[in-house]
Amino acid sequence: MFATLLTVAATLALADGMETDSPPAADSAAAPYTVECTAGSPTVCQVDKQTYIGWRTYHATCHVCHAQDAVGSTFAPSLVERLQAIDEARFMDVLANGYTGQIGVMPGWKDNPNVNKKYNEIYGYLKARSDGALPPGRPKKLP
Numbered sequence: 001m002f003a004t005l006l007t008v009a010a011t012l013a014l015a016d017g018m019e020t021d022s023p024p025a026a027d028s029a030a031a032p033y034t035v036e037c038t039a040g041s042p043t044v045c046q047v048d049k050q051t052y053i054g055w056r057t058y059h060a061t062c063h064v065c066h067a068q069d070a071v072g073s074t075f076a077p078s079l080v081e082r083l084q085a086i087d088e089a090r091f092m093d094v095l096a097n098g099y100t101g102q103i104g105v106m107p108g109w110k111d112n113p114n115v116n117k118k119y120n121e122i123y124g125y126l127k128a129r130s131d132g133a134l135p136p137g138r139p140k141k142l143p
C-alpha cells in the first residue's frame, strides 16, 4: 500500500516536471502588445493593460537615461533601435543584471521591486515602440 502511494507521488512529480519543460501555451511569435490607433491627427493610441503598465514603469524609471518615448539621450542608447537588435532573452538578462558597455553603465534592476516584477510589461511597451506600432506620446488604456 505504502509503496503504491510512493509510486503515484513519483509519477505526479514527473508529470509536473514535464509540464515545466513544455513550451509556453501562448503563441511566442505573437507580438507582446496590443495597440489600436485612430487615423488622423492627432493620432490617439490605446494599448492593452500590460503595455500600459510597461509605458508607466518605463516613464517612472528608465526615461531618466533612455529619454521620454525611449528615443535615447547623449548617455544612453535609443531602445527603439536597440530592441531591433537584441532578443527577448538578452533584454531580460540586461534588465536583471545590467552591464557595462562602450556608452556607459546600464544598472541591473533585480533588487528593485518597482521594476523587477514588470520586465514583461516594459518589454511589451518597448517592443511596440521599436516595431513602429506605437508612436511617441502617452497612450490610453484599452477599455
Ligand code: HEC
Pocket (backbone or CB within 6 Å): 058, 061, 062, 063, 064, 065, 066, 075, 076, 077, 079, 082, 086, 090, 091, 094, 095, 099, 100, 101, 102, 103, 104, 105, 106, 107, 109, 115, 122
Ligand atoms: C542610469 C542610467 C540608466 C537607466 C536608469 C537605465 N538604463 Fe538602460 N542603459 C543605460 C546605458 C548607459 C546603456 C548602454 C550601455 C552600453 O552599451 O554601453 C543601457 C542599455 C540598455 C539596453 C540595451 C541592451 C543591449 O544589449 O543593447 C536596454 C535594453 C536597456 N538599457 C533597458 C533599460 C530599461 C528597460 C530601463 C528601466 C528599467 C533602463 N534601461 C534604465 C543606462 C541606463
